[in-house]
Amino acid sequence: MSNGPTWFSWFTVPIFAPLSGSVTQRIAPIFGRGDAEIEADVCLNVGSYGRQLGIVSEAVDALAKRLDALAPDGSDSRFARVADDPNDPVRRLHRMVEQVMAIKERHRASAKGEALRALERLKAVDPDAYETVAAELRPKDP
Secondary structure, three states: OOOOOOOOHHHHOOOOOOOOOOOOOOOOOOOOOOOHHHHHHHHHHOOOHHHHHHHHHHHHHHHHHHHHHHOOOOOOOOOOOHHHOOOOHHHHHHHHHHHHHHHHHHHHHHHHHHHHHHHHHHHHHOHHHHHHHHHHHOOOOO
């Protein structure tokens, strides 16, 4: 038996149809300003752009709520009028934060449901493995 090519070797050549190759790529925004290494380090070790934006959005929303709560009743404070104008940027940001929180909660509930279904299946298929996993998941006494 030879280890050389055979009559069907041409079948093993990787052939890609148009647009069917690898579709993964590293997305590193470089806007021509700043240091790309610092940007990458911050994203990897501090938080992604989405996480950073989420924290800023939540902080602005919390500050707006505090200002509205501090405005005296019946005052003509411009902060107290935020709730009246649906197109106010702070009000729009508040709605966006609420929508993001709802999406996160929906994903949490979905993940919890999937985990429960997987544990129930494991319990039915392999009760010993289920007990091992359940023991690992139980909180440890300090």
